[in-house]
Amino acid sequence: METNLCVAGFGGQGVMTLGKFLASATCDSTDKNVTFFPSYGAEQRGGTANCYVVISDEMIGAPLGDVMDDLIVMNGPSLNKFIGTLKSGGRLFINSSIVKDKIERDDVEIVEAPVTELALEMGNAKVLNVIMLGVYVGYTEVVAPEIVWGTVEHKLSSKPKLLPLNKAAFDKGLEIGRAARK
Amino acid sequence: METNLCVAGFGGQGVMTLGKFLASATCDSTDKNVTFFPSYGAEQRGGTANCYVVISDEMIGAPLGDVMDDLIVMNGPSLNKFIGTLKSGGRLFINSSIVKDKIERDDVEIVEAPVTELALEMGNAKVLNVIMLGVYVGYTEVVAPEIVWGTVEHKLSSKPKLLPLNKAAFDKGLEIGRAARK
């Protein structure tokens, strides 16, 4: 079994971190193969930023596939750019706070979460990616939520002050994701 | 018919010029193929300097052969270095003013000319190469002497003052060369 995920959004929305947390957690907790592949343009900032995570029981070929099983979209331009890569039956996770376009496909599962708003509500715009991570993990259970949180905790260990906020954000996301699954 | 000539001596003895005059004259006056190939070391001065002239009715392969038909030797070290390349039956021209070593080969024609002394006698040490050119041409008649002189004249045309001396030097050499031939 191989899962191909693409996470896409604005630079600054933490899409790379989201992908890295997930991939890292997989590495730490399973003996699955996992790759994380960031996609950079020439620009240091602006435009869309995206990354690919592949999780597999077999060896992984390309760390970026042509066809995605899962797609996390954090802004409008990314939706347009990547929606075509999502396989039929694939899962689409949307930051519904700012992605307002109608989704033209009816052959995919759609999970919406207003993560920008939720993050602002929680008092820090930056945690939107951790909320979305929660949503994704809650919905897919591709890796156990505790493991993922453990990884986040570990990566943030140098900034312990940020932990409670991030924990809350992650849990909020988990909740949304789990709810959507049912 | 292909003639391979090597001219060797100290830097400063004008061996390159000698070879160039001869090759140039051949080009100007015949439709033979002719090549001139200088051999340089890393040093700008000192040590031995030498060049190769090949004159041929056929196309010329290497502009420097392994086996020489003719060898002009202007100093002692060059004799040692090149004597082995002279073919059996080849012709050896020696600056007998400073090459004092006994020549170990008896299978070659030897033409001796004290060109350093002669040049000094003529009042300019530098013309020793033109004397030797005369000797070589006089002996071998590989190119007609007038043609060779014509080339020398042409090359020196920017310094007309030098002409009489060089003419005298060339004639002197011719004379020696012709005498040796008989």
Next chain:
Amino acid sequence: MAELLYSRTKTIQEDKVSGFCPGCMHSTVMKLIGEVIDEMGIVDKTAAVLGIGCCGLQMDYMAYDNTTAPHGRACAVATGLKRANPDTIYYTYQGDGDLASIGLAETMSAANRGENFTVIFVNNGIYGMTGGQLAPTTLFGMKASTAPKGRIAEEHGYPMHVCETLNQLTAPQYLVRTSCNNPGNVLKTKQAIKKAFEYQIAGKGFSLVEIVTSCPTNWGLDSLKALDFLEENMLKEYPLGVIRDRG
């Protein structure tokens, strides 16, 4: 009827938005160059030789002739262009890594020959495009991704002063250091660029305009904090002013 007092120069492609980071003064400088060549009416006989660095983000943003030189070699490429084709106005546009690290020999040699083109040198004290590595102009106390403890005198030496060093050479005609940190300095930068181009048109020889700028992204500061840092630190190390003007 409203009269347009100020808008983006026509030398920038109408429909494009630059790829520079928020607050990056590369964007200001390239805008100013465009304004100058527009005002001087020379846009149809001007061509840019872009270095490699964030300056390259302008190649499909500007609207006139340009080429990209290999990293550091803009002054050599411009030498070839200008000598082969003296009627066109050429300028190079280079960052500090491009001009003063890998391209130091090319920059100094062109300056020493007194080549008749203009160098626009954007000094932001860091490697922008590649992500914040140490530049020859990096200040003490400024962290770089290849100098985790910042510049250390014993290890990296001291910040390099390009204008002052070039001032040791005889040939250069106009060497000036400006900034874009406020409206007044923006105007001065524009005037300096104009003057440099005038020198070139008059056939006077080598001119270089060094513009001290910020790189908010790689300084790890937001635009306004970077502006403060620039004023408090960069301008101290790199004082503004005319270093040489042969007139």
Next chain:
Amino acid sequence: MAELLYSRTKTIQEDKVSGFCPGCMHSTVMKLIGEVIDEMGIVDKTAAVLGIGCCGLQMDYMAYDNTTAPHGRACAVATGLKRANPDTIYYTYQGDGDLASIGLAETMSAANRGENFTVIFVNNGIYGMTGGQLAPTTLFGMKASTAPKGRIAEEHGYPMHVCETLNQLTAPQYLVRTSCNNPGNVLKTKQAIKKAFEYQIAGKGFSLVEIVTSCPTNWGLDSLKALDFLEENMLKEYPLGVIRDRG
């Protein structure tokens, strides 16, 4: 019993004769370096990084450790050697083409970093080994095989002053210009070399000894006329003396 007062230094291979031209002061300089390291007793922990140029004629003439750097890159090679192996005393030995033309970036960058080695810079105003091409230090009125009319300011710019340019940088410790045109200056050159080595041993950083010499062959003069030319022209353009001594 006769006491030997002076003879060729033992740091030169006993049975060899140098390949330098008659009167070439490369030969003098390399002899002096040998004398210095001999007198300082450091020959077993010294190694030379030879540039490419006539200086290469010494590689199998000198008797101690050496390597040859790619043309112009001696300062980079020495940087690698010294940083990897700080206990050895390293010096580079470079001509003007090597150091100030192709190697300008390497020279200046090493100087700017304050690398702790010594540069011996032989300035003969021309490319020796390749046959008299224009060097950055070629004087006006000196013909070169690639500048048939000699240096022309508009085309080639002005003779480059290496010590003065390096003096713009903060890190260098000792910058001095000497010559070998007479016994007194030979002695001064030797003292300068010694001092530079002492700086290195003390870990002080970058030092450069520029030695103004003649290249009789490519100046097209015999040794003694070249000596006159050196005194009348080269030393005018390149005045001798200590440019910097951080003490």
Next chain:
Amino acid sequence: MARTFMKGSEAVAEAAVRAGCRFFAGYPITPQNEVPEYFSRRLPEVGGTFIQGESEVASINMVYGAASAGVRAMTSSSSPGIALKSEGISYCAAARIPMVYANFARGGPGVGSIQPAQMDYFEATKAAGNGGFQMIVLAPSTVQEAVDLTVKAFELADRDRNPVHILADGVIATMMEPVELPEMMPEEKVKEIKDSKRKWACVGHPLDYKNRAWIEPGHWLTSRQQECNEEAAALYETWKKNDVMVEEYKVEDAEIILTAYGISGRIAKSSVDILRSKGIKVGLIRPITLNPFPTESFEKLDYSKVKAILDVEMSIPAQYATDVEAVVRKRCPVEKCLCSGGNVMSREAVLEAVMKIAGQEA
């Protein structure tokens, strides 16, 4: 051993340090900026030296210097930067200086693109600089392999007194994968290795010119130069016998052989089982050493059974394919599945190309 989740560029740098590398000089260039950045943090911790050279030219020469002092030294870059280093590499090869250099290749030619490519194959295997020298060229296809080959590279370099080249690409540099790192080499061993090179290293020797260190990147005597060329050629011959590394996967009964190196090799490999599950008998030959070339893997194929060989390569025009064609000698067709310029090979494209050869619809 524990798996660590690491970026390729950083894993290579860490592996080098653990293999005793104590000197790195390099110049930033995407997509391998993390290599110098990692070394800049890591080397001081182990008493090593990191220098950001003023250019690629300076950097390779710093490495030439450091390695000439007997220290395990490394540099890395990406395509245009590698080209700039070519004279310096040639000097290292001429002077027989052991060092390691890595190319995390990107789209070309020229400044190209900053995305991954395999367009420097010929440069790496045939002409990394002037003068026809050769190096062992190692081509990792995973981060783990990059780590293992980095360690191997230092060993081979010292064994042969010759530079060793790691030809990777932008994917290997920027992707993260779980990896097992080698043990840290003990300091005594690091010192021992340096000391073992003292004889020829430029570190100063007692005055006796026959035993001094004289590191010569060329020879004025053409006879001596030729001798050195002959010695080097003889060394290169030994590689063919001793040092070929290749992965063969399900080749025995294969009718279509995929062949690819590095990142393409990995992508190709992941296609094999998919294709087999569709009943197509596919196998893979993946050279791990590009030089020496795994000639035997192709020679031993039963060409009465092999329908075609498919070269999978991120270079247009194809390069690696040329070497494959040379060894296959028209015994079967060599087809190509190519992309270039920074585009990463897609598995779909590989599957499609194979299907086409097999005469099936995708």
Next chain:
Amino acid sequence: MARTFMKGSEAVAEAAVRAGCRFFAGYPITPQNEVPEYFSRRLPEVGGTFIQGESEVASINMVYGAASAGVRAMTSSSSPGIALKSEGISYCAAARIPMVYANFARGGPGVGSIQPAQMDYFEATKAAGNGGFQMIVLAPSTVQEAVDLTVKAFELADRDRNPVHILADGVIATMMEPVELPEMMPEEKVKEIKDSKRKWACVGHPLDYKNRAWIEPGHWLTSRQQECNEEAAALYETWKKNDVMVEEYKVEDAEIILTAYGISGRIAKSSVDILRSKGIKVGLIRPITLNPFPTESFEKLDYSKVKAILDVEMSIPAQYATDVEAVVRKRCPVEKCLCSGGNVMSREAVLEAVMKIAGQEA
């Protein structure tokens, strides 16, 4: 036409000027110092520009600049200097800049020796820089051919908007031979050629960004980069059909085929008649274009008659031989007669090698 007795390096420079070359930038290096020296005297006479660059790197980039302005431009160097130019050459190829550059090769690798060699064959034909681009590579074997190929080089460069490479050697550079020079191109024609490039040349254009000159040595869009690679690859394919130049000498009935390029080709050729006079049926295949390779000359041989092919090459290890082997495909043995490092191939060695194959004593 009158024969002039000229040194190869100077003849090439004069031929370039007559072919309309008006810009040369180069840096001194033996054995081709006379090229820049000659240009420095000659170009000002015709209103052209000579610059001694501060380095090879600067020089190639000056040529990149001058040619980007539409002027016929050239540079030259010898082996290590050519390596330094490799990034710049790659830029020219990437940006499709027509220019000509010559390598008068010397012994290598590294600084090597200053004497003639043929050790840069792979560099010239396979990897003159990063990114897998190609150039037409012309290999003169006489001064006359060097002159003719120089003129041809400028034509091909402009035709293809691609750099063209002349791979010569130190013998061609320093020997003197009688030569017939081409006519001087009239000034109007020189101007016309420059004007014809105005459209893409970086000389300033009216403000209309779709029609501006934009000389791009790379592309941030990988799709565009790949497109350019594909266009270039398509161009290279046309060469194989249209541009192969080869000399075949007494090949029809030959049982032993000598094959060699450049100076070795000439030496080999002069052996053919000598060997035939001894009753040995020898022929010669001498590629004049090394790229495109004269595949057909080898394909059309009757391998039932050909006993062996003898590669004559001034490179150890052999390089050109590899391409010969690839096309011969083991249909007959490919033997080698080699020297390197600055030693010039000796005809005696060639004769001996052939005798040995023929089973005769020399």
Next chain:
Amino acid sequence: MAKFKVSVVAERCKSCGYCIKYCPKNVLEIGTEVNAKGYEYVVAARTEDCVGCLSCGRVCPDGAIEIYKEGE
């Protein structure tokens, strides 16, 4: 007295804040909308206060600002 108008080309603005900092009349402020590049672009909230000094236009790196003088 002449009247001026300031307008911001939303897609060009990157929210760097330079114009706000240097406007002597506090004409501009960060808006609440996000443009295609993801930046909360500046708006000319008090365009009527503009005195036509051009400061904002000059310092704007991205040429996002247009300034008009209203016809009499």
Next chain:
Amino acid sequence: MAKFKVSVVAERCKSCGYCIKYCPKNVLEIGTEVNAKGYEYVVAARTEDCVGCLSCGRVCPDGAIEIYKEGE
């Protein structure tokens, strides 16, 4: 007064003339013999006049000169 002796290693001398120029006592002169490299090497024609100033040795590029102080 001490006595000095100057001797020239013939094979090393390249006849540049520096030593002659700088010898205050005119001890040296160009000889008439040519060495293996083709140079008319210098000879210490008046070695008895030497005052041991070492000038010739210092300026000799090629280390051809040896200077001795004779034992008392």
